[in-house]
Amino acid sequence: MRTTSLTERVDAYPTGWISGFAVRPGRAxxxxxxxxxxxxxxxxxxxxxxxxxxVLFRRGEREPMAELPIPESFxxxxxxxxxxxxxxVEGTEYGYRADGPFDPVAGHRFDPGRVLxxxxxxxxxxxxxxxxxxxxxxxxxxxxxxxxxxxDWERDRPLHLPSEDLVIYEMHVRGFTRHPSSDVAAPGxxxxxxxxxxxxxxxxxxxxxxxxxxxxxxxxxxxTDLTSGRALLNYWGYCTVGFFAPKAGYAATGPYGMxxxxxxxxxxxxxxAGIEVMLDVxxxxxxxxxxxxxxxxxxxxxxxxxxxxxxDGHYQNFSGTGNTVNxxxxxxxxxxxxxxxxxxxxxxxxxxxxxLAAILGRAPDGTPLLNPPLIESLAHDPVLRDCKMVAEAWxxxxxxQVGSFPDYCRWSEWNGRYRDVVRRFVKGDPGTVGELAxxxxxxxxxxxxxxxxASVNFVTAHxxxxxxxxxxxxxxxxxxxxxxxxxxxxxxxxxNCGREGPTGDREVLALRDRQVRNVLVLLLTSQGxxxxxxxxxxxxxxQGNNNAYCHDDELSWLDWSLVERNSDLLRFVRVLxxxxxxHPGLRGRGSAQGPARDDxxxxxxxxxxxxxxxxxxxxxxxxxVMLRGGSRQPSDCVYxxxxxxxxxxxxxxxxxxxxxxxxxxxDTAAQAPHDAYxxxxxxHLDDQFRVVIGARSALVLLARRQR
Amino acid sequence: MSFDVTLHLEQRAAxxxxxxxxxxxxxxxVHELINEAAAHELDxxxxxxxxxxxxxxxxxxxxxxxxxxxxxxxxxxxxxTRPKVAETIQLTGFDRSVTMQDPASAP
Numbered sequence: 001m002r003t004t005s006l007t008e009r010v011d012a013y014p015t016g017w018i019s020g021f022a023v024r025p026g027r028a029x030x031x032x033x034x035x036x037x038x039x040x041x042x043x044x045x046x047x048x049x050x051x052x053x054x055v056l057f058r059r060g061e062r063e064p065m066a067e068l069p070i071p072e073s074f075x076x077x078x079x080x081x082x083x084x085x086x087x088x089v090e091g092t093e094y095g096y097r098a099d100g101p102f103d104p105v106a107g108h109r110f111d112p113g114r115v116l117x118x119x120x121x122x123x124x125x126x127x128x129x130x131x132x133x134x135x136x137x138x139x140x141x142x143x144x145x146x147x148x149x150x151x152d153w154e155r156d157r158p159l160h161l162p163s164e165d166l167v168i169y170e171m172h173v174r175g176f177t178r179h180p181s182s183d184v185a186a187p188g189x190x191x192x193x194x195x196x197x198x199x200x201x202x203x204x205x206x207x208x209x210x211x212x213x214x215x216x217x218x219x220x221x222x223x224t225d226l227t228s229g230r231a232l233l234n235y236w237g238y239c240t241v242g243f244f245a246p247k248a249g250y251a252a253t254g255p256y257g258m259x260x261x262x263x264x265x266x267x268x269x270x271x272x273a274g275i276e277v278m279l280d281v282x283x284x285x286x287x288x289x290x291x292x293x294x295x296x297x298x299x300x301x302x303x304x305x306x307x308x309x310x311x312d313g314h315y316q317n318f319s320g321t322g323n324t325v326n327x328x329x330x331x332x333x334x335x336x337x338x339x340x341x342x343x344x345x346x347x348x349x350x351x352x353x354x355x356l357a358a359i360l361g362r363a364p365d366g367t368p369l370l371n372p373p374l375i376e377s378l379a380h381d382p383v384l385r386d387c388k389m390v391a392e393a394w395x396x397x398x399x400x401q402v403g404s405f406p407d408y409c410r411w412s413e414w415n416g417r418y419r420d421v422v423r424r425f426v427k428g429d430p431g432t433v434g435e436l437a438x439x440x441x442x443x444x445x446x447x448x449x450x451x452x453x454a455s456v457n458f459v460t461a462h463x464x465x466x467x468x469x470x471x472x473x474x475x476x477x478x479x480x481x482x483x484x485x486x487x488x489x490x491x492x493x494x495x496n497c498g499r500e501g502p503t504g505d506r507e508v509l510a511l512r513d514r515q516v517r518n519v520l521v522l523l524l525t526s527q528g529x530x531x532x533x534x535x536x537x538x539x540x541x542x543q544g545n546n547n548a549y550c551h552d553d554e555l556s557w558l559d560w561s562l563v564e565r566n567s568d569l570l571r572f573v574r575v576l577x578x579x580x581x582x583h584p585g586l587r588g589r590g591s592a593q594g595p596a597r598d599d600x601x602x603x604x605x606x607x608x609x610x611x612x613x614x615x616x617x618x619x620x621x622x623x624x625v626m627l628r629g630g631s632r633q634p635s636d637c638v639y640x641x642x643x644x645x646x647x648x649x650x651x652x653x654x655x656x657x658x659x660x661x662x663x664x665x666x667d668t669a670a671q672a673p674h675d676a677y678x679x680x681x682x683x684h685l686d687d688q689f690r691v692v693i694g695a696r697s698a699l700v701l702l703a704r705r706q707r
Numbered sequence: 708m709s710f711d712v713t714l715h716l717e718q719r720a721a722x723x724x725x726x727x728x729x730x731x732x733x734x735x736x737v738h739e740l741i742n743e744a745a746a747h748e749l750d751x752x753x754x755x756x757x758x759x760x761x762x763x764x765x766x767x768x769x770x771x772x773x774x775x776x777x778x779x780x781x782x783x784x785x786x787x788t789r790p791k792v793a794e795t796i797q798l799t800g801f802d803r804s805v806t807m808q809d810p811a812s813a814p
Binding site (some may be wrong): 086089148150152191253 | 731732761764765767768771774775793794795797798799800801804
């Protein structure tokens, strides 16, 4: 069949000339700079500006090649839009000058002397190579660039894995492969991460949560640590410069301006491996800081709209970083929606984790809202419908909403209460067993309505101790951050197992090994969505630093030699993740289906030293749970016991479902390789009625037919 | 910044010699020749890359364009790609739709 293409557009020609460039009135939507036939459509909005000038640069040149005042007749409402013809998409950078009132008390800080980056810029020049110090004298250091939006996705699409089936792996793009031991062609980049996908597959995780990858400046607030002489950077990047642009310094091809393609290829290759991509997004503040910070874009385009201000025009600081994005202003809400829609549709991203999300629920004056419009919009947006939405449900000004975040039956949460109680239980605190029981079955006290997928369970994350340090340090050791150890969380429920930090004491080391495994058993058998911190599966240490945001060095980078050195631990984690994937009872699915037909084993039952007799008392340090799930017959049945007591206990086992017998999956008191058994190789328990759980140990049993 | 491209058609193979810097300005000419080659029944399209000194993102898109334009069975072979250009192709994942045929450019 012959197809006919549309006739040529009738608007692909200029209607006039400005500053030597052929132009015509642009389209207000979409915002940003969009390639159109023959040219580029520039669209920028400001409700308080009185005039806007488009400033064009040849790539990398400090002086503009042209300044094009956008004619009044090209303005639609507060949107200034213009098509410029004949631009070289690859060789052009652009910005805007915005004129308007300078009246800080009223909230306005217009300054037409400054070139501003487009908040919708899809790529940035200026920070193409990580670690190259910026030119502080450059009047336009973060340079909006044009970007190709076509990409050969082949058949790629987001994976749509059910939330409760995820095993999330939180990681830093650069830190994952920057260490010399990573043995990749382009260390510290998106391309480097592609080379490590086989490792992730073998580990068994099916979602990576990438710490911020929106364009940021690692030199923001950079300084030198006076004791070590080392440069301290903003390594983590929780400080966004460009919300629509992947960080160029994370791309090996950043110097060629191909960060967009390189990041898209990363997403495509992860999807091909069955791994979803979740982005850690920071909408609570920007890199502009307070009135003393740099003016990059928002402050100069419409300060009064984008930031929460006090009555006299000062910046509110609910984020702890100088400014607070005015998320529930309707214009800003639109900006956030546009941004996330862009990442979901243009980059095939599977989900988002929102940094300090409680701020997204504050009114322009800072008051927490019962029904925050932004969070509601995100929950119901059609483009975002299949994206995972995870809230870090607190902020830096004391709003703590774990369990009470306005969820619209849609949002999940980082379950901070899970982290706290698992830490306290494992170190042996009294009075934790009751709450632990609630947490390991998906925290129904908080999430019964939403289901276990709403609870992102974690014990460690980028903030705070990594797992090996959690069992090696009582105190944080952040001296290298250059803030006299004042920064970072101080209540962290850690226990060093008898010696602070590195030690040769074998008993202490053995106990630490066991404690690490105890945490991992709980995390990987709990209902809810487990999140691992990258490196915890191979015993990575930060030497007691629980806030390593500023270290672009061995302290932060993943040392791949640990894969060999701690191969036993890695194997243990792989076995448990595979076990989790194989047993729906651990994921809470099917538990609402009522009693199984083949027996009377309930979906969840609690046990102690005696079967069916849990000890909820204050002094109890032992908990056992039997979980049944799945629709297969006979039922899928798992028994998990955790003993935080310093003595062994003999446990009476509940009877497994009829025709099945107990087999050993994991025992943290046993030496590797007997600490974990792969599917099919689990040894049958000779005694089906009793089992011994070691001091400070955890056990996992599986009921299956004896072979 | 100069660029030159020539197309040579044989019975069931075409070869295209790329010389200089392939960027946004040069890409339309390459697209034209790819269209011309695609009009013939081919088993193979060989891109002679040894004189290509630079490949921009628009240039990379020429490779994808060739991949999409050619019939499914047509193999696209890049010969003699310089290391810097080969690296760009590999880091952005564009090497997966073509055959990189040269020991020097093997990953």
